Amino acid sequence: LPVVHTYEELSQLDGILQSYNIVLVLKLHPFQDRKKIGSVEGGNIVVLDNERLADLDIQINQLLGHADALISDYSSAAVDYLLLDRPIGFTLDDVEEYAESRGFVFPDIKEWLPGKELFSFEDFCCFVREVGEGVDSTGDKRKALKKKMHRYGDGANCRRIVEALRI
DSSP states (O other), X not given: OTTOOSHHHHHHHHHHHHHTTOOEEEEOOTTXXXXXXXXXXXXXXXXXXXXXXXXXXXXHHHHHTTOSOEEEXXXXXXXXXXXXXXXXXXXXXXXXXXXXXXXXXXXXGGGGOOSEEEOSHHHHHHHHHHHHHTOOTTHHHHHHHHHHXXXXXXSOHHHHHHHHHTO
């Protein structure tokens, strides 16, 4: 898992989650091998993969709509989540490796990440604590990037589509 490298860290994280009554839902990437992660579930940590979501007939955006915060890597899910104006944390422990292997659309990806940068386990825990305490340390950056990434943020996009299609 990004920034969480040992079962001891996982246990420590679970303790923090429990102290704030937070449930961490880990949604695995479709190509991520769950066997390599092992059994990380327990306490306040739940692991979901595409198969489980399909069995439950749940789309990932349905879950995102109920989440108090999002922790992501470089996924486009964060751009969608930005519309909710809730805290986002980005795991960046592999940012240099990712830049060299796949690359980014933007020259400096960090300028385009509307949330807290999480390079280490300590950063991750700090973000969880902030969410638990209602602290939003990156709200201004998120709001500024939301204006650049989304033309509308008023919840009326479906109406605009219906009108444009004259339905």
